[in-house]
Amino acid sequence: MKRGVLVVGLNAFIATPFLLLNLWHSMPLRVDIGLQIRNKLWAWLVYACAESRSWDALDEHWLAKIDHGYPTEKLVQAREGRRRVFHQIFRQGNNPDRVRGTNGKYLLEVVSAEPSQAEATSLYESFLWTMLGEHRLSSVQLKTVQNALLEKLNFVQLTDIEVAVAKHLGQEHPALQLDDLNIARRSALHLAKLTSADAIALLCCEYKLAIDDLSLKKADIYLGAIATSISKLEERWCVHEGVVRSLRALIEVRLLRNFPEPITPEMLGIKKRRRGAASEPKSVTERLKKGNYPNKLFLGSCAEAPTVALDSWLAAFFHNYREHHASYVSDLSERLALDEDLQHLAGANLQETIELNKSAFSAPVVRPRFVCEWSGYRDD
Secondary structure: HHHHHHHHHHHHHHHHHHHHHHHHHOOOOOOOHHHHHHHHHHHHHHHHHHHHHHHHHHHHHHHHHHHOOOHHHOOOOOOOOOOOOOHHHHHHHOOOHOOEOOOOOOOHHHOOOHHHHHHHHHOOOOOOOOOOOOOOOOOHHHHHHHHHHHHHOOEEEHHHHHHHHHOOOOOOOOOOOOHHHHHHHHHHHHHHHHHHHHHHHHHHHHHHHHHHOOOOOHHHHHHHHHHHHHHHHHHHOOOHHHHHHHHHHHHHHHHOOOOOOOOOOOEEEEEOOOOOOOOOOOOOOOOHHHHHHHOOOOOEEEEEEEOOOOOHHHHHHHHHHHHHHHHHHHHHHHHHHHHHHHHHHOOHHHHHHHHHHHOOOOOOOOOOOHHOOOOOOOOO
């Protein structure tokens, strides 16, 4: 009898790790609240782009693409009843990338391949969710994201040397006005009208970088544009009010307020569905104290070039940048060589001094997208 009990106990001991391993794999992966909001917005845009009559109709259309068309299909009994896949993604923020059909295809992959769903795919893949993640981006990372978004959305911000070269051409382009807030305001409004997640992301980048530079007047412009851009996105797609409210709250706590982590769904107004849940923590607005912020801050002008939309003049300027840079360097080197002190120190004639000054300049850095052949740019 004792031997039987010992054997049973030993079997249970051996089986325990395997049971725990199976339990681990069966547990759902924790999805960050930012990605939950992304998934909910994605489901809504798929619904809006498809002009479906109901969530069930949406399931019927898309699930057929991942559940049919494999060799042993006739041997498998068809699923019955309402599956409510898209509705569950919208309500709970589940990741559509984990929804796999019986033919091995993933729901997100199938939807992304459909041209009519380009807006939903763009939203899902937006840089906005990188910025709204749990880990805050440094200034260097923000600049990397900003540069990627500028190129994607056809906007430009000139570097210091590019501004100097462009001014040498005698132009008065808005991209060269370093301290004109009206240009920043027009650019921010242009971005807000794009009604895309990437536009919101770029506005957030501009806001954060302006704050880092203590350009608070410029930051205030982008702060208002962020709110406008979200409202226009909501208006265009008639997005559910609750999802938009959560997006606004997430942007506020993670980008604008630098609120401490972790951020729970309840703090963003997303209620728990299970019974007997613990009491909800205080909302963000209740925890923020206005007295923690100074009433007055020093306001300075921005020394960086403004972000502007790419137009025909800028496109031509970048395409011919090597020639413009060479002309700028030659002119500046000649003016420096005419300085008697520099010429005396060089101990050489005028032409040798000019060539010496030219050698002090580094080679021009040409933006990759304009290196290839360019046949003109048409303003939209």
